[in-house]
Amino acid sequence: MSAQEPQLAVEVDRRRIFEGESVRYRVTLENVENPAEPTLPEIDNNFIVERLGNQTLNSRQITIINGRRSEVVRFGHQYDFRLTPKAAGTYEIPPPTVEVDGVLLEGTAVSVEVRPPADQETVFVEMSADRTAVYPMQSFTISLTIAVRDLPGELSDRSPLSVQGNQPVSVRIPWLDEPLPDGLDSDQTWRDILEPLIHRSDSFRGATDGFQINNIGSQSVFSMFGRDVTTFLPPAKRTERTLQDGSMAAFHEYQLQRTFTPQTTADVTIGAVIVKGTFATELAGGRLNGEEIYAVSRPLPIRVKEVPTEGRPSTFNGGIGSFQTAAELSPTTAAVGEPMTLSVRMTGRGTISDLQPPKIAEIPEITQHFRTYDATTESVPNGKVFTFGLRPLTSNVQEFPPIPISWFDVQQEQYVTQTTPAIPVSITEAQQLATSEIISGAPLPRSELRTSDSGLFANHSSLSELKSENAQLRPWLVTWSAMILVWAAVVVGVRIVSARAGDPAAGRRQAARSTALNRLSAAVNSDHADAQTASEVPASAVKGLIADYRNVSTAGMTSADAGQCLAEAGVDENLQQRVQQFLNDCDAARYGGDSNRADELPITARQLISELAAALEKRC
Structure with missing residues (x-):
């Protein structure tokens, strides 16, 4: 084709x-x-x-x-x-x-x-925010108001949402249960907001009262209430509004709120809310007449501002939010030059990931008494711990100085600085030894030198007891030769290992078998493996093994490609045929739905992987 x-x-x-x-x-x-x-x-x-x-x-x-x-x-x-x-x-x-x-x-x-929505004065949908421009980590609250005009005539005291029968008014709120825009978070879930508003009707005639919101229905989380449609009824407030002709009309106002917190400086848009449904507009002959109405709010943009650069203190460490600081020093008693450890903990609610270590090397009161080293950073719940190494430079110090740390407080909308308390210390001079206190090690035992007046042979009765003082080169040559051989072997070994490490193909071949077995085991042991996975993964593991040994791409490898690779490697024809048959069985199980055959595929794959690895190891 x-x-x-x-x-x-x-x-x-x-x-x-x-x-x-x-x-x-x-x-x-x-x-x-x-x-x-x-x-x-x-x-x-x-x-x-x-x-x-x-x-x-x-x-x-x-x-x-x-x-x-x-x-x-x-x-x-x-x-x-x-x-x-x-x-x-x-x-x-x-x-x-x-x-x-x-x-x-x-x-x-x-x-x-x-x-555009039709011009009407029965339903109004409005969104507002207590803040339309915020800083990161500064919360804002969105208020949704749905105003529905009162029922006409003597029915005005009834809820205007109670006359729709079993077709309640539909409301779509995209920022309630749908994924929030990137960089936006909320401590409230949709369940926190809606579950208290579930309407429990006393009617047995199928009548409802309230809104159907985002198609959240009784067939999922609210099946316990036994209705085909779940409605939510926010508290209603009776108000009056001025119509276009200047007259006043009474309305029921329903309100929902949700609080959000931006995590970054990216601007966000709160999506528009849509209301659809049939609303009663007139009473004629004792019967209510309704009108199909579509109403929509405007999207609400929220600007997320960068924190100001004006007035930013030099001790600002990137934090935006509200934090608490603490410092610990261990030990507090040391001699000049001995190591000490300073831990600065910063916790709270804010941009934890942006927190940087305080710049203690820029604090003169610290650097004139202590040598400082770069900090290590550890993440802890709701904060970070910065650990510094210190060494006192002088004994003329009674406390470790306070450390000022600044962040941008979003509630006060200004930079705040908190200073850790000073830590009392006791630093002594390093001990110095006088020359007389420095002693050497114990002397080795030695024998007294004596002269012999009897001549060279006075104390020796046999010439065999005398040893030649000439240099013996043979033992030294043997030792040197052995050392040179060991050095050469090490150099060759290092070069071989380096060559393999720098050769991606060799790395693939070396890890091929373990990679294939790990892939197979992960799928077999998974609690979520389905029939399709049970047939795809064994074939993928075998193809991956062949591709790794032959240093070719696994992506898109067909059964024919795998057979071609084995033929080029000179693998036994019988093994080639078994691999081809196995891959065909995998395809048949995947597309033919043979679950019995699929259960046997991982066992066959494991056996083939072992045989293929042994065969390809000799030829690749």
Whole structure:
């Protein structure tokens, strides 16, 4: 089968949306094995762009008909984005592009119509923040207000959310239970906010009261309440609003709040809230008439500011938030020149990862009495500990000086400095020994020299007792030769090891067997291994072993490629055939769903890995 041409496909899930809603924008690159990520068009002026992730579409399909085996391989990659229009209008999204093998591929343009909500005065959706510009680690609270006009006539005292039957008003709040934007955190979960608001109706007729929020339903976490639809009813406040014609109208106002804390200086946008449902607008003939209404708030941008450089003290160590400091010195009694250890602990709530050691080497009161060494850093719960090595330079010191440490306090919106208390110390002069106190080691025993008046042979009766004083070179030559041989062996060994360490192919061959067995064991011992994994991993382990010994790429290796590698290495034909049969069995188990065969594959793979390693070790 000839290779198909690369293609770049573009699609959106909807072409027409209301203002505040989003579209899913998908870019699919087909017939490309190792693609680069496509380049999106410049649409930031009209859309808020969020990456939703990407996934591979690579697949292999094996068909066996009348004993003839055919294989279809597909390559592809998919990229998903969420686009939220900033205003109503019709927008054309230009085509994305990607370069493949030096050729620029271009997708297609798509258009999206963004309709504004209909002009109505029954439902108002508003978002506000207690702060719209904050510093990192400075919390802010988002307040959502949904104002629903009172029911008409004598029904005005009833909840305007209680007349929708079993089709409650739907509310989508993207910042409640969906993943938060990068760099934004919250101590509150959606359960903390919504569970106290679950409405327990006293009616047995299926009537509801409240909002259905983010499709959180009773079939999941709230099944204990026994309803098909779970509603949430925030406390209502009765208010009046001025309408466009100048008249006053009564409303029920419902409010939800959530507090967020930015972790970085990246600006964030709180997504718009959408309300859909049927609302009663008039009472005629004793019956309520309703109107389908779509209402949406505006997105709420929050600016996260850098901490100011003006007024920043030299003792600022990168902390933003609120912290406490403490210092310990051990020992507090020492002689001049003896080692001491200083530990500075900084804990609290803030940018822990940005904390740096205090600059004690820049404090004159410390450096004139102590020699300082660079700090080591240890992470502890909610903080860090900085450990310094010290040596006193003089005995003329009674305390280790205080250490000033500064950070930016987001509550006060200013830099604050905290100083550790001084630590009393007792430093003595180093002990010095007089010359007379320095003694040498005990003398070795020695015998007294005596002269012999009887001549050289006076005390020796045999010439054999006399030893020649000439230099004996043979023993020395043997010793030197042995040392040279040992040195040469060490040099050769070091060069061999260095050569292997610098040879990636040799490293792959050396680790091939253990890598394959570890990959196989990890999958077999996994509690989450499914049938597909049980057939894919054994084949991948065997192919990986062959690729490592032959120093070729594992990615995309087919059964035919593996057989070709074994043939080139001169592996026994019987072993080649068994490997081919094993890989075919893996494919059949994967695509044919033969779970009984899949259970046997890891055992066969382990045996083949041992035999292949022994065979390839001799030939590679």
